[in-house]
Amino acid sequence: MRSPIDNYLADLHADLLGLDTGVPFQGIPAMKDADNSKFAIAIATVDGHVYQVGDAELEFSIQSISKPFSYALALDDMGLEIMDEKVDVEPSGDAFNEISLARDSGRPANAMINAGAIATISMIRDRDTGRFERLLEHFSAAAGRSLEVSESIYASEALTGHRNRALAYMLRSFDIIETDPTPVLEDYFRACSVMVNTRDLAMMAATLANGGTQPITGTQVMGQEAVQRTLSVMTTCGMYDDAGSWIAAVGLPAKSGVGGGLIAVLPGQLGLAIYSPALNPHGSSVRGVEASERISADMGLHFVRAARLGRSVIRENYSIAEVPTHIRHTDAAEKLLAEYGECARIIELAGDLLFAGTESLVREVSSLDNDVELVILDLRRVDEIDKIAVRLIHQLARELSDESRTLALVQELAFEELSSLRSFPSRNEAIEWAQSTLLARHGSPDMVPETVAVRDFSALAPLDASDIAKLESLMEESQIEDGRILRRPGQEFGGVYFILGGKVATSTLESGKAVRRATLSAGMTFGEIALSAEGEQITRVTALGKLHLKVLSAASITQLEAEDPAAALRFWKALARDAYTRVEANIKDSTHPLN
Known part of the structure; x- marks a missing residue:
């Protein structure tokens, strides 16, 4: 069965395709003619599951989305104290390419604007391999695959990056960059020219959400301290002069890039990535911002709302054949229920059904064998149900019904939002219904006789x-x-x-x-x-x-x-x-x- 989350993303994607405002970034010749019809959304969970829709495999340049990952690598190399001497952590309130340097020290306001990102690149050390090779390996480790640089975009960046050159030389004049700024600039341009797709960005964001560990490979890409600082700066500075509006509406650490990409992170739960090349005046994807606002609101992802992770939602998943029945049946009925008992599954839940818990529930139900006819969700240990859970449970019920399957609930104190669904006050009564249903579907009338001599x-x-x-x-x-x-x-x-x-x-x-x-x-x-x-x-x-x-x-x-x-x-x-x-x-x- 297709996941309701896939269906939700498909509907959202179709709805936002009609949003045609904005234009691709014109400051880099190799990118100015990007196809505005291209649009993709991907969500990666911290256990490595990816939901995607649209042109999710289409590659584009990472641009400023490289900055959080460069910053994390520099933090791991140098530590917080030394990095803070070179790059501040304050919102600039300015556009991404503004000259935001402190008057007395020359420190850039933060690592998410161009000046701070160039300074950050200068702090990454050569080791067994050169600085840029380390950056590319770092990006690739977070994405979970080998990434490459677009030489044409790099050449275009280098040809037109006059403002960035000015920033680099100003940083050198304050000794923020302590060596020749030209190699630093070259590595910065190359870092922005790394090619990714939307799925890659979702996995990179999920690596940040997962405390620096890549969800699929299990590689520890960056340290916990570096992740904490990086996400903090992304929260206050990642969306440049639109950061306040973003955090109020979406409520997630985020970073946009003029290539049309955008990532957002819900720590401990997921990474979100969107691609659409048409930009708003702040340099962020128009569809990306709108999709992020919709997803955050619909799925309850705002950090104020989603901060409670709680216990693991799914406690157990078992068939009614594994449960001692409280109903006495004829021998023939018992034999049939032993044969068909696996066709009815009980999934016990506990804690809060917010997005992460609901996503794991939806994935669990969607992955059940097609032979499963009856799905019983035991909600008696669930404390709170968010609106995304209500929405997706109702959608699960509809999609199961479309396949001639049935969803039922066990809820001692019924959640009002789910009152329209088939419900039972106890597990015993739900099992009785499931057994009767299986006997009616697969048995003969004499298995449940109305009268017996x-x-x-x-x-x-x-x-x-x-x-x-x-x-x-x-x-x-x-x-x-x-x-x-x-x-x-x-x-x-x-x-x-x-x-x-x-x-x-x-x-x-x-x-x-x-x-x-x-x-x-x-x-x-x-x-x-x-x-x-x-x-x-x-x-x-x-x-x-x-x-x-x-x-x-x-x-x-x-x-x-x-x-x-x-x-x-x-x-x-x-x-x-x-x-x-x-x-x-x-x-x-x-x-x-x-x-």
Whole structure:
């Protein structure tokens, strides 16, 4: 099944294709004729899963999106204290190419503007390989593949980069750059000319989100301290003179580039990347900014909202075949449920369903085998559901329905936003529905008979016809109305009840609330378990709809024991065998206790 997140991105992409304002960057001849129709969005999670739509494999130059990664490499090389002596961490409030140097020290305002980025490049040290080779390896490690430089864009940058040359020589005059600025400029131009695609940028952003570890390769690309400082500066300075508006509307550390790319980072959760070459007056992609605002709002990604990571959302994923059933079925029905039990899955959730948790849930459901017909989401341990979770759960339900599959919820205290979906107050009741649905779809009518004669009860199978006839002659027949309580906890043993038609529910009282323990239907018995509790009833038994019974009362059993002790003994052995079989089934898997 296609993920609802893929569908959301596809709809957003189609909607924003009509946004045709802005023009490609005109300051670099090799880029001024970029195709405005190209548009891509990619989201990479910190475990390496990528959602993408549009021209996500189309390459373009990284431009200023190189700056956060150059800064992180310099921080790892030099440390915070030395870097702070050369490059400040304050928003400039100016455009990306303004001459923003402190009057007294010559320090650039931050590493995200051109002056600060050029100074940053000068701080990266040659080691076994040259400075630019280290930069390219660093970018490639974050992207998870080998990246290359566009020589044509580099040549165009070098030919027209007069303002950047002026910045470099001013930095040299203040000893911010301590050597010849020309090689520094060349490496800066080359760093901006590295070719990436939108998927690459999403993975690079996800590497920052993942504390510097590349999500797929597991390579530690940059240190935690460098990542923390880099994301901090991206938050306040990454969008230049539009940073305040960006952080208010989108609320994510970000960096744009005049090549049309844009990245945003939700620490601990994901990296977002967008490409569209038409720029706004601030030098950022028009579609990129609009898409980021929409995604942040729709998915609840603003850092103020998404800061609570909480526990892992998915606790367990198991089939109903792995859970001891609280419903007694015929042997044929039990056999069918053993065969088809994997067709119904229960996914237990816990914590907060914000974007990251919802994304993992959506991915889990979307990856289920096509044979899974019923999906039950157990929400009883979920504390909060964000609007993106509501939206995607509803979409999951629709898409499963389109494939003739069904989504159901277990929610003791129902979330109002999900009240229109099929819901059950307990897992037991959800399992009962799932079993009934599978039996109806794959079984025959005799597997769930509406009526059963006494002679056909499985509990009496070891007895011969004469014993069964003798027992039935001692039974009393009755018709019971819906809702009538037949047995209450603490009552003395009242006999064995044979259900000829209809259903009963057994329940216990916990914290003042009735909790259903079992549902019994035609062909099943109740009442005999009281003998194992010092002769007292331990559950409440209530009729579910109209009920047809025959009762072998305690007095009738005493009469049988007096008149035919051997027949009475055979009867008790048959009941004990049946009870043992049921108890064994209920404790076969203690990892999923009845609840």
